[in-house]
Amino acid sequence: MVLFYNQNDLMPIYTYENKHDDMHCTYCSGGFDVMQKLSDPVLELCTYCGCEIKKVIKAPHVKTGTTGSPHSTLSEKNIEKNDFTQYRKVGKGQYEKTAGKGPNTLKANH
Numbered sequence: 001m002v003l004f005y006n007q008n009d010l011m012p013i014y015t016y017e018n019k020h021d022d023m024h025c026t027y028c029s030g031g032f033d034v035m036q037k038l039s040d041p042v043l044e045l046c047t048y049c050g051c052e053i054k055k056v057i058k059a060p061h062v063k064t065g066t067t068g069s070p071h072s073t074l075s076e077k078n079i080e081k082n083d084f085t086q087y088r089k090v091g092k093g094q095y096e097k098t099a100g101k102g103p104n105t106l107k108a109n110h
């Protein structure tokens with residue numbers, strides 16, 4: 001099994017936000033970050049409340065003083081400290097949380 005956070009892969013962090021202001025839960029209302037491979041499917045629904053979410057495009061070269069280079073491997077401790085959520089792929093379109101806040105599993109619609 002290939003781990004979702006295989007350190008040989010570049011793992012961009014995607015931010016998702018809720019599409020609808022009046023339909024959200026506390027998890028998706030403020031947006032959340034997910035580390036995904038470029039080849040992984042885009043998430044479409046919040047796994048807590050089931051409403052639509054959208055991927056937010058971030059600048060590709062974000063300078064952060066706390067997380068270091070995007071090419072370096074974040075430890076799970078740092079991921080939690082920096083409020084990221086990390087998932088690993090456990091099956092087709094299924095992800096299991098390894099660090100951070102958020103639902104324990106994610107399902108992609110593809």
Ligand SMILES: [Zn+2]
Pocket residue numbers: 024025026027028029046047048049050051
């Ligand atoms: Zn939600």
